[in-house]
Amino acid sequence: MAIRQIRLEGDPILRKKSKEVKLIDEKIIQLAQDMIETMRDANGIGLAAPQVGILKRIIVIEGEDNPIIAINPKIVYSEGEITDLEGCLSVPGFSGFVKRPEKITVEYTNEKNENIVIDVNGYFARVFLHEIDHLDGILYIDVAEKIFREQEEKEEV
Ligand code: ZN
DSSP: OOOOOOOOTTOGGGGSOOBOOOOOOHHHHHHHHHHHHHHHHTTOSEEEGGGGTOOBSEEEEOOSSSOEEEEEEEEEEEEOOEEEEEOOTTSTTEEEEEEEOSEEEEEEEOTTSOEEEEEEEHHHHHHHHHHHHHHTTOOHHHHOSEEEEHHHHHHHO
16 A cells, blocks of 8 residues: 555646546555555545546545445435535645535445445535545535635634
8 A cells, every 4th residue: 555645726637527437456446545545644534536646436435444435436316405614635724614415325336346325414425425526526615605724714613
């Protein structure tokens, strides 16, 4: 495993659309494992492949026990609406309020090539939505209602 460099806002790769993964081979597994290591090293809770410069539809999310590797993730259902704070490893030092669905159903392929369909809600749903946006070149700062520098946050919230 290796820690990869996290691309920062302004890097054009973050604005491109990622491609579907057709074959889950050792290279893809290695990439996903590097993404987990990179996410943990940066104290993140989710990371998308374009954030390490790879335009493939892969995200990793810190789970309750084990991290989730979601390949070709799709939101197949969403319900409700909730606004909460989020941040992004590609936009360090900032956070912002983003309105997102409250409950979602996500379909993806895991690293064992199994098709997974899960219902997620609350902050976990937010992380999925945020990471899937990255695969379409969307950053939360595009959709945030308000963005703060992290030291201002305490005064303004
Ligand atoms: Zn992000």
